[in-house]
Amino acid sequence: MSKPVCVISEHDFVASIADALQYVAVYHPPSFVRALAESYMAEDSPAARDAIAQILINSKMAAYGRRPICQDTGTVNVFVKIGMGARIDSTRPLSELVNDAVRRAYTNPDPLRASIIRDPLFDRTNTRDNTPAVVHFDMIAGDCVTVTVAAKGGGSENKAKFANLDPAASVADWVVQTVETLGAGWCPPGLLGIGVGGSAEKAMCMAKEALLEPIDMSELLRRGPSSKLEEMRIEIYDRVNALGVGAQGLGGLTTVVDVKIRSFPCHAASKPVGLIPQCAADRHVTFTLDGSGPAQLTPPDLSLWPDIPMGDQAKAARRVNLDALTRADVATWRAGEALLLSGRMLTGRDAAHQRLVSMIEAGEPLPIDLRDRAIYYVGPVGAAPGEVVGPAGPTTSTRMDGFTDAVLSATGLLVMIGKAERGPAAIDAIRRHGAAYLIAVGGAAYLVSKAIKSARVLAFADLGMEAIHEFVVEDMPVTVAVDASGESIHHTGPSRWRRPVITRSARRMVEEASPIP
Ligand code: SF4
Numbered sequence: 001m002s003k004p005v006c007v008i009s010e011h012d013f014v015a016s017i018a019d020a021l022q023y024v025a026v027y028h029p030p031s032f033v034r035a036l037a038e039s040y041m042a043e044d045s046p047a048a049r050d051a052i053a054q055i056l057i058n059s060k061m062a063a064y065g066r067r068p069i070c071q072d073t074g075t076v077n078v079f080v081k082i083g084m085g086a087r088i089d090s091t092r093p094l095s096e097l098v099n100d101a102v103r104r105a106y107t108n109p110d111p112l113r114a115s116i117i118r119d120p121l122f123d124r125t126n127t128r129d130n131t132p133a134v135v136h137f138d139m140i141a142g143d144c145v146t147v148t149v150a151a152k153g154g155g156s157e158n159k160a161k162f163a164n165l166d167p168a169a170s171v172a173d174w175v176v177q178t179v180e181t182l183g184a185g186w187c188p189p190g191l192l193g194i195g196v197g198g199s200a201e202k203a204m205c206m207a208k209e210a211l212l213e214p215i216d217m218s219e220l221l222r223r224g225p226s227s228k229l230e231e232m233r234i235e236i237y238d239r240v241n242a243l244g245v246g247a248q249g250l251g252g253l254t255t256v257v258d259v260k261i262r263s264f265p266c267h268a269a270s271k272p273v274g275l276i277p278q279c280a281a282d283r284h285v286t287f288t289l290d291g292s293g294p295a296q297l298t299p300p301d302l303s304l305w306p307d308i309p310m311g312d313q314a315k316a317a318r319r320v321n322l323d324a325l326t327r328a329d330v331a332t333w334r335a336g337e338a339l340l341l342s343g344r345m346l347t348g349r350d351a352a353h354q355r356l357v358s359m360i361e362a363g364e365p366l367p368i369d370l371r372d373r374a375i376y377y378v379g380p381v382g383a384a385p386g387e388v389v390g391p392a393g394p395t396t397s398t399r400m401d402g403f404t405d406a407v408l409s410a411t412g413l414l415v416m417i418g419k420a421e422r423g424p425a426a427i428d429a430i431r432r433h434g435a436a437y438l439i440a441v442g443g444a445a446y447l448v449s450k451a452i453k454s455a456r457v458l459a460f461a462d463l464g465m466e467a468i469h470e471f472v473v474e475d476m477p478v479t480v481a482v483d484a485s486g487e488s489i490h491h492t493g494p495s496r497w498r499r500p501v502i503t504r505s506a507r508r509m510v511e512e513a514s515p516i517p
Pocket residue numbers: 070071072073074152153154155156185186187279280281393394395442443444
């Protein structure tokens with residue numbers, strides 16, 4: 001007699017994924033919080049320590065307030081593993097069911113930011129409900145359906161890399177060299193997912209799935225490696241952290257809290273390697289459906305988050321009145337210095353910049369006066385009842401590099417605020433115009449939003465979250481990333497914190513030569 005099939009209702013499948021998406025937007029995985037808290041305790045770089053403090057405080061506030069960790073609430077990635085003895089009771093395609101769940105989660109009364117555009121090539125119109133998701137499914141042994149839901153931020157996904165190495169080449173060397181080129185747009189500290197073998201697409205899928213495993217590097221370091229794969233994880237972890245990139249690329253001891261590797265057999269002539277970084281907005285959860293009802297996702301115990309004060313650097317920050325900005329004041333700011341901004345700032349990101357520059361080139365008058373003002377590169381989450389604005393962290397500034405010289409030249413703009421490094425042309429423009437570029441902490445969006453006291457749309461309302469707003473802020477914490485002399489903290493910070501790698505065998509030799517009494 002054949003075994004009865006475990007039946008999972010369409011309702012339970014859709015409701016569980018929708019709940020999981022709201023859940024991951026708000027709660028970091030406990031293993032990530034613990035790893036970040038350990039990094040905070042171990043960090044010696046004051047700027048990086050402050051950035052980690054902000055990420056942890058933001059994480060705690062998001063959990064308490066049940067609001068998104070980051071303004072980029074991600075591309076939905078769903079991995080569905082269907083047991084051969086289970087069946088989802090629906091005649092509709094699996095991806096349609098997942099998209100129902102995404103639509104429900106992102107247009108919920110507490111909406112998440114919809115970031116997905118319908119056509120990547122031509123008409124880049126937002127689908128407005130964050131559909132479609134990227135769905136992977138697999139038939140496996142068993143009687144249940146296991147689902148992993150992840151919301152992957154664009155900044156870190158943009159840094160994914162693939163290479164087909166020569167079979168004799170070192171994967172660890174390639175990963176370390178590649179991470180060194182990534183800059184800070186992926187919002188470290190985070191983790192690395194690495195897939196080796198299979199084929200090009202298999203390597204990338206393994207890299208993505210590897211990121212969804214619980215973080216256990218501290219435990220691995222304590223017990224020591226028990227396989228060559230674990231040795232490789234530790235080697236890459238040590239070497240990447242020795243690069244000195246640090247939190248937000250400010251220079252520091254921790255760039256990654258873990259390195260995850262998966263492998264698969266491959267052609268003898270190949271060594272495909274996929275590398276996907278995960279940012280500080282680590283968001284995923286796994287649940288199993290066995291036909292007994294929807295998944296029950298229990299929020300983490302709130303005692304998980306350590307009590308962390310705002311960092312010493314933030315306490316000693318220089319206060320800046322944005323309503324009385326002068327070029328002479330800006331010239332006194334130094335790369336690496338912490339500032340607390342109060343007053344009025346404008347917002348604008350890719351689409352607004354593109355439109356501004358088109359108008360400048362066409363000789364048309366601009367709808368806003370940018371002279372001696374600050375502009376914040378941001379696209380916030382919609383406000384919940386009682387909020388001025390939803391989570392409003394910075395977006396990657398390099399995307400604005402191509403517009404920077406034109407905007408600074410034509411408008412007299414003085415200050416830009418975003419995240420990650422600027423390219424050589426943008427830095428040169430900042431120096432020539434005596435302007436400055438500041439960074440807020442990527443992954444601390446809810447914390448940043450608490451500094452915003454009012455918000456109104458000033459121009460380009462049709463651009464939605466990309467419209468030009470005016471924010472009034474109070475004590476918004478930022479760091480000077482490029483000062484008016486053209487010095488960049490993203491160059492000086494990592495060079496200062498770069499250190500030689502002490503391999504475990506070298507460390508053992510030193511310890512054996514001079515045993516600790
Ligand atoms: S932490 Fe940074 S990369 Fe990650 S989702 Fe937020 S802004 Fe994007």
